Structures are given as C-alpha cells and as structure tokens.
Amino acid sequence: MIKFENVGKVYPNGFEGLKDINLEIEQGEFVAIIGLSGAGKSTLIRTINRMHDVTSGKLTVDGVDVMSLSGKTLRRFRRKIGMIFQSFNLITRTTVIKNVLTAFVPDMPWYRSAFGIYTKEEKIKALECLDKVGILDKAFVRADQLSGGQQQRVALARTLAQNPQIILADEPVAALDPVTANQVMGDFKRINEDMNITILINIHHIDLALKYANRVIGIREGKIVFDGPAKGTQWDEVLDNIYVGKVDREGNLQEEG
Amino acid sequence: MNLTFYDKIFKPREYVLPNGKKAYKKASRAPIYAILILAMSALSVKITGFDMEVLVSRIGQFFVILGEMFPPNADYMPKIWEPLFDTIKMSLLGSVVGALLSVPFAMLASTNVCPSKIIVSVMRVMFSLIRTLPTIVIALVATLVFGLGTLAGTVAIAVFSFGYIGKLTYEEIETVDMGAFEAMQAMGATRSEAFISAIVPQVLPFYLSNCLFNFEGNVRYAAVLGYVGAGGIGLILNEKISWREYPSVGMILVALFVTVFIIETVSRALRKKLV
Numbered sequence: 214m215i216k217f218e219n220v221g222k223v224y225p226n227g228f229e230g231l232k233d234i235n236l237e238i239e240q241g242e243f244v245a246i247i248g249l250s251g252a253g254k255s256t257l258i259r260t261i262n263r264m265h266d267v268t269s270g271k272l273t274v275d276g277v278d279v280m281s282l283s284g285k286t287l288r289r290f291r292r293k294i295g296m297i298f299q300s301f302n303l304i305t306r307t308t309v310i311k312n313v314l315t316a317f318v319p320d321m322p323w324y325r326s327a328f329g330i331y332t333k334e335e336k337i338k339a340l341e342c343l344d345k346v347g348i349l350d351k352a353f354v355r356a357d358q359l360s361g362g363q364q365q366r367v368a369l370a371r372t373l374a375q376n377p378q379i380i381l382a383d384e385p386v387a388a389l390d391p392v393t394a395n396q397v398m399g400d401f402k403r404i405n406e407d408m409n410i411t412i413l414i415n416i417h418h419i420d421l422a423l424k425y426a427n428r429v430i431g432i433r434e435g436k437i438v439f440d441g442p443a444k445g446t447q448w449d450e451v452l453d454n455i456y457v458g459k460v461d462r463e464g465n466l467q468e469e470g
Numbered sequence: 471m472n473l474t475f476y477d478k479i480f481k482p483r484e485y486v487l488p489n490g491k492k493a494y495k496k497a498s499r500a501p502i503y504a505i506l507i508l509a510m511s512a513l514s515v516k517i518t519g520f521d522m523e524v525l526v527s528r529i530g531q532f533f534v535i536l537g538e539m540f541p542p543n544a545d546y547m548p549k550i551w552e553p554l555f556d557t558i559k560m561s562l563l564g565s566v567v568g569a570l571l572s573v574p575f576a577m578l579a580s581t582n583v584c585p586s587k588i589i590v591s592v593m594r595v596m597f598s599l600i601r602t603l604p605t606i607v608i609a610l611v612a613t614l615v616f617g618l619g620t621l622a623g624t625v626a627i628a629v630f631s632f633g634y635i636g637k638l639t640y641e642e643i644e645t646v647d648m649g650a651f652e653a654m655q656a657m658g659a660t661r662s663e664a665f666i667s668a669i670v671p672q673v674l675p676f677y678l679s680n681c682l683f684n685f686e687g688n689v690r691y692a693a694v695l696g697y698v699g700a701g702g703i704g705l706i707l708n709e710k711i712s713w714r715e716y717p718s719v720g721m722i723l724v725a726l727f728v729t730v731f732i733i734e735t736v737s738r739a740l741r742k743k744l745v
Contacts, residue, residue, distance in 0.1 A: 262656055264652075264655070264656055287658075288658040288659070288660065289658060290658070291655075291656060291657060291658035292657065292658040294656075295657075296653065296656035296657070298649060298652070298653065300649050301649070302649030302650050302652055302653040303649075303650060303653075304650045304667070304668055304671050304672065305647070305650075305672075306671050306672055306675075307671045311671075315650075315654060315657075315659075315667045315668070316657060318654065318657075318659055318663050318666075318667050319657060319658045319659045319660070319663060323662070323663065323666070326663055326666050326667055327666050368653070371653075371657075372657075375657055375658075
C-alpha cells in the first residue's frame, strides 16, 4: 500500500510542486493521474520511488517511510518498483534482449555487468518478459529499429523482469499514436489484472484514462482536486475543475470567451 | 521584435503575407566577423614580420633541397627499419596506455555522471593543462626523467593521449541520452552500474574511433620526438639532416610516408565500421 500523509514538496528554487497530498493506494489498483502540464503529476509519481524527495509530511510504501531510505536500502527498495517513461529510456544502440537484461544488473557482480555476461536462466526470464508483452520475435533486433509502441513494450518487459509490485508510468503513451497508445494501455491493464501489480499512470488522454483505469486522481497546481472511480462520475464538472475550464470530456480544448 | 543598434543601421528584411501580417528576418551578422578576421590577419602580418619578398626569393631553395632527396638512397633502408618500428611501438603503447587511463578521469569530468561540481572542474582544469603542454616539451622532460630512448617517447605520447582522449570522451559522455541512465537508477542500480550498462554502450564506438584517430596522429608526432632524444625515427632524421645526407633523408621520409599512409587507411576503414 502506498500512503501519502500531508505530503508537500518544495523545490530548491522555492516552487511548490506538491501541497498537502493525502492519498491511499491499495495493492493491485490501476490509478490514472490527470492534470495540466506542470500541475505536479510527474512530481507525485517520482516521489514514490524517491527519484524526487518530499520536503514535508510522510510517504510510506508497505509501511516503509520512503524518506528514511538511503544508499543500499533505497536501491533495494527501488527494485520492487518499476518505472516507465514517456521517451522509453532504452539503450538504443543495443539489442532488445540486452535492454531487458539490464533489469538484472543491480543484483549481479560488477564484472558480469561490465562484460555483459548473463546466465541462461536470466536470458530465458528476459525472453519470457518479452513474450508477455508480445514482442518475443524482436528479441535480437536493435532497440532503435523498433517503432515507438514496440519500444515502450520493451521498456515494459524490462520493468516486468525486475518483478515489481508497483509500476509507475510517467506519460507512457504521450509519444504514441492513438492506436498504439490503446494497445500499450491494454498491456498495462492486462499486467495489472493478471499479476496484481499496482499501476500509477500519468496521462494526458482523458478518454484512455477513463477507459482503462479503475480510479482517477486529478491534480491542479500541486493539489489533489479529484479522487474517485473512473466509472459513474459526472465528468464534465470534474474536468472543468481539474483543467481550470479549458477541456471537455473528449479532451478538446474549449474556445475561450 | 527587439531591435539592437546593428538592426537599426542594417534594416531587417520584411516579408508581407497576403493577409497583411508581417514576418521579419534580421540582417546577417557575418560582415562584422569578416571585418574582424581581416583586421586580425593584417595585425598578425605586422607583428610576425611576414615578408613576401623573402618568401618569393628563397622559395627556390626548398625545391633545391627537395631535389637532392631524389632519388632516395635505397641502401640506407636496412638502417631505417629499427627506428621506424620503435616509432610505431612508442605510439601504439603510448596511445593505448593514455586512452585507458583517461576513462575514469573522463567520467569524473562529466557533469551528468559526477555529482560533485568541484571534482568536475578540477578534472577539467587538469585535462586542459595537460593539453596545453606541447608533446615535444613533455618528451623533453621525460628524457630528463627516464633517460634518452623510447621509454621517454612512450610516456610523452601516453600523456598527450590521456589529455586528448579524456577531453573527447567526457564531451561525448555529456551528449549521451541520459534516459537509460535514469531508468537504471529507478530500477535500483548504483551510479557505476548505471554508467556501465546505460552509458558505455552509447559512448564506446566513439571512444574507440577517437582512439584510432589519436593513434594515427601519434605516429606522426612520434616521428618528431627523436629530435629531443626520445627515440624513434626522428633520431636518425635529425642526424641525416644535420649531415646534409639528403638522399638518406629522402628514404626516411618515403618510409615514414608509406607507414603513415597504411596506418591511416586501416584506421579510416575501421572507424567507418564503428560509427
């Protein structure tokens, strides 16, 4: 369980990224976080694996105070949290399977990672993860030769290879076309349901958020302004609040004035 | 639109669209730079005492000496082999040692890998200092420390390679896509694990290519190092020029030319495959 208690985050330049966040997310939930760019969606997600520090309040994951971790304990903690990025963050100059195999690097002695020596078991496990996201046939292709959707799936396979309990996804479909975006969201949904992995996803596509997530959190200027189920909510008013009256339910911008 | 003093003299070009809207393209700044460069060149002619008359009247001597080198003295060839191979050995060993040593320091000089700004600046100053020292000066110092011979030459080339490859490598590391590095850290990898897995594969081809290019150049540098007694082909080149044995000098130059040509051709072919 992820629990935010009065969490705040002030950047060194004085900007308040998060204000008084209170949130409880149970294991196995699929949560979409929506809001304008700069509202604090990324900051919120990145505090969970401590890629960003919180500056006030308490953030616990499975009872562990995230801010109490450092060095080795922090790295071990991060092992159970996967992260997916908008720009995939793959090693483009190398093959797909090698990208997935990097998930094992933190548990390996340095000389094996330095020379890229992986055991047969590790390779089979990496291939299984690629199979789970349906791109087993691309295993030995260079990562930069794949389409955006395929690259995001490689990233997803890499994350699965570390056996996470939680996956944090920072705008995973923002760089993808609508059809591919739907497929990737479908992958997330399947992983969420089949493996009971908690998924937190930042997303700009409101339609995708409502279609795939169970719970939607709306953020505006660092504050949670909505938190409720994806189904059965009166969206027009809620979206009006989250997006400060600029967007309708289909995600179209409203003409001002 | 912001108009500077320059724009007020040289008016921006105006484009008018059919609907009456306008776009402006500011006048080029190139003339300023052209005038600056011309002025600096004129100044350097004055300072260096460059004299066209001397150049024209003495240029003939160059061709006289060149003419005396032909035909090269082929009988001298057996005596060239050893210093020639010394030169190649010096440059190869020096290049490899310098390039390998430079890697950890290049890591510490990259802002995206090394978190401490102080270490980064210290490393960069060190690299700049080393590159400021001309190789021939390092060789001269090395002969004083290690005595005359190829060891001094090897050290000089290693020091030069260290500075040269180090600078190119840290600049390469800084242009790398940090996404994969971030992903590795988010997975619980240490900075060094993330460096090895995410940055090395991106930098390695350029690093190897730079190493080859450096080696190529070092063969030429190494040829000169003999002048200060640091071993290699420069030793006999210096000797034969002082004795005015131009046909032998010609032979040395031909041997050097062929060697450099072969090394450059092989290196270029390899580098093409790398990048």
